[in-house]
Amino acid sequence: MNMQAPVLSVRRLSVDLNAASGRRPIISNVSFDLAPQEILGIIGASGSGKTVLSRALVNWIDPPLEIVSGAVTFKNQNILELKGTKLREARREIAYVGADPMGALDPTLPVGRQIVEKLRAVAPEIDATEARERVIDLLAAVRIPSPNHRFHDYPSQFSGGMMQRALIVDALVTNPAFLVADNVTQPLDVTVAAQVLRLLRELTDRFKTAIVFVSSSLPTAIEAADEMLVLAEGAVVERQTPRDLIASPQHSYTRSLIAEIPKIWTNDAIEVAPVESGAAVISVREAMRFYRVKKRGTFASYSEVRAVRNVTFDVFAGENFGVVGESGCGKSSLMRLLSRLELPNSGQILCDGKDIAALSGKSLLKFRRDFQLVLQDPFGSLPPRTSIGAIIEEPLRTHGVNRRQARDRAIAVMGEVGLPAGLYDELPLGLSAGQRQRVNVARAMALEPKVLIMDETLSALDQTEQFKLLNLFERLQAKHGLTYVFISHDLAMVRRVCNRIAVMYLGEVVELAENTRLFFDPGHPYTRALLSAVPTLEERRYRSEDCLLEGEPPNPIDLPPGCSFASRCPHVFERCLHESPVLMSRGGKDLAACFLIDPMRAPRGETRSQTRQAS
Template sequence: MLDGAETRTLLSVRNLSVMAGDRTILDGISFDLQPRRILSVIGESGSGKTVLARTLASWLSPPLRVSGGTVLFQGRDLLADPTHARSLSGREIAYVGGNPAGALDPTMTVGAQLVEKLRAVRPDIPAAKARDKAIQLLKAVRIPAAERRFNEYPFQYSGGMMQRAMIVDALISDPALLIADNITQPLDVTVAAQILKLMRDLNAEFSTAILFICSSLPVACDASDEVMVLHKGRVVERQTPAALIASPQHGYTYALIAELPTLWQGGPDRRRRVPATERPIMSVRGVSKAYETRGKSGKALVQAVRNADFDVFAGDNFGIVGESGCGKSSLMRLLTGLERPDGGRILFKGEDVGTASRKRLRELRREFQLVLQDPYGSLPPQSAIGAILEEPLKIHRIGTRAERRDRARAVMSEVGLHPGLYESLPTGLSAGQRQRLNVARAMILEPDLLIMDETLSALDQTEQGKLLDLFERLQARHGFTYIFISHDLTMVRQVCSRIAVMYLGEAVEVAPNDRLFFDPGHPYTRGLLSAAPTLEPRRYRPEDCLLEGEPPSPIDLPPGCAFASRCPHAFDRCRAENPALLSRGGQALAACFLNEPHEATHV
């Protein structure tokens, strides 16, 4: 039972309205939030979720303006006293967003910045204790080798690690209110599950109130005590997660639930069926890549990709999944020729990408293209949309000026962008429109292979569905082959015919879609599936499969299977030998000794 201090209202919002010029963004928002409570705010892109978060954090900037209402925090109106509101920001009220890029000073180590933040808020804490607390929180959000990573710079962190570092930055001052704006959307399922657990622990231990802005209804329901649904700037529903799922009261909420992609129960099937005898368009054979890093003890090698081995067939939708830091992005750079492998071969239509000359690699890039994750940072903001689309044609000296213009307009129409935007800048586009532009820029050269690196991870559920429908139409029309690199298992389940699961740089399982989701051959795959957000009954229970502990450091890998330290089934051989991919029949492979029948007695 909550005591009196915990039943008081910490945050009280009444009739809050926000305008952008003469357009209403938030319309009469009202809710209360108590200490030790988590309120999730769910809604599609454009519903006003982030505007609400930034208003409460006193980070609203023109042309947005508050047009009415009150925001009482600990009894004082933040809107009536902006100076007091700013004094609370980063101390009593902490905000963390879902885009960590550029959030930290690149000239200072991550640890130094965390310590500086804590001591600015709590100058009475000695530097040594501040350092200990920062490392403790880095461990809590599962930063591998936290003591060493404490001394690294932001550029040495992966995207997922940077997101976790920003969560630590928000938590380090023990705020009374934490505003978490889509913080799990860029993260893989196991890290997201750990972040949600960390939020609940913080919520219980320090009586912190948490406003959790979210684009995934299953994540929102997992995370919170109540769910508030925003639609077109208005609150249309607020219920407990169980009540919301069992009996949605508003048509918009009902539609959100009905549109949810599923992992095991029916749902749309966009997967292509690929004959086993078809010739691969891309073959990866024993590929490895290590990066040199410097630390206090001198130089070391980060083993980013290790002995990766798989085939991608023409017309295939091939998925690559795994936790942050597993090597997905490093592998992407190798597949696209942005970097050369240290060992092994990457064959595109039989030609080795890793040894191709720069001239030949440029020619090959007409035939395979990359679409990146960030819908904002991946487009030049001062170039018109038409110029962005025509640039690849100019580089490859394709067509006359008029032909390039016609081709750009045709591709815009094909991806769902109005040709009238040709002269416009991308700054006015939504996140979904920006990704359509990125897809158009990739497909304007009519490639045979599109590599999608977390292309949908920054989008909400509705926008993701629209883009997946677009990919399906484009594939049917042009015969593209797709490689989907993603941490989103529900998206991979919908669209991929075959899937590779990566762990610490290795492909530990490669299998057809149904086989992977209904009969996984590696304990790590079962761990990923047990952590995937869903409203369905789970086939794999988190308490049986959820991964505990930290992955080994990619700098100091142990002998044997790298997963052995986190595997509930590991035995002595696992700690001495690293298993190769073993056939499980039906095009399924898994790197686990448990697939050898004679080893069953060791389990």
């Protein structure tokens, strides 16, 4: 136990929601101490009060929320009583990172410039050159590719995962005394999340920073924290070390959270059987998608970002097809191609055998009915001033359904997805993240589609809400014969629901396999690296020290010769540096793009270090 004076002391903190319908408690009598260099994990389901608590710790509570009692003491000052200049001075040693990265920075200024301005405002003795170098070093530390180049990019040019990493840099750049990290790893892929957890630990060791780590993922919090608080309905119901919490949970709420964690490798993991191959609903053939990017410092010179490269696969009727990979691997670009938001530069996307690029008029309208998209952000994807009923009816009205039929259909589909009919005239403002995603699913289901493309649909939700929505998806599939394409970085979720899975790296599919084969016998080192970083309470089948990635992905503008994974692969040999592997059969329908499964692979005994020396 750390016997030093606490960095932060919270005593009987209570926060109420003072709404027109009446007052109700959100946080009730929360007390804890945060020691120097300690990482305190706070876990709880959606609606438990985690985010309200994290904001209260930095005195960031606005109406209709109201702090009604308690104290948050930092350096002998109650933060809750500070205002104006004194509050700003205290916040120079306090950092906060939230879970909504895309709206956090000014969209009109480059990301690096904004972080430098913050650093120099807090530490004016640092000159511009030193500040720039420190920011670029931290961008590299959180594995943002090409940090020198990305320093000058605008927020709109960052993916959601990269934006979250940039905000972590923004928080760390001033070496804060304590940091509140509110669900910072939730939008990140597993390898980057693992890197961020290590970075937070290094921060506590190097600068003695204390961290309040708020998470919806119990396995992630367990990996990060020294102590755990379990929050239920705004109250702390349990505090233990991570090991004791898992070995001997004392509260029924904690036990229910543990029970909902998907199993991956244990005997009671859900096994997803392959679907009998029938007609292909979607066929992707050698699809390529490039984006032109202006070269910095030039007037009219451009480079090409190769976002999707030579992708080929089929999705069969009634199948759950998964697409996984790190942020920036091309998953979202592929989603835009599948949903015809963009067209490939070359290759084809076929729907029931027809090239969707050639569709127009009524045939295109039918495609839009049959292929529906459910997006990631449950908050930004719903218009805040439109009623829930009108949101669900919108696609029906677009397709010519009259007002009365649209209303009847909207109410019926609300019942299917578990939304009370009484919400029809309500605005989405008061809905939880899980309820908002049900509205998105209802809007997609209104047109009775054949295929739902789920682009990180569950990544913003806690494990309890994910569990409920996955059960909903199963019921809808059984009733309507739906086909799902799950585009996700959440491998535990993919393990539970997908029949076949494509693994993408730098725009290419590097492995395509059935569920069990992929998780128990992956054919590509990159797949093993992803699996080694999955947050889980089970004993991992693959050790991170053997598999976890080194270095950065290559720049997609200037890809090296040979295998694009060679610079990060623990098994690289000479052939990998000069020749690019293609997908090769591993038996059955399983494929992997790796020379390790090729009979013509490197001679035995050749090591990575020898290969590097030879090259």
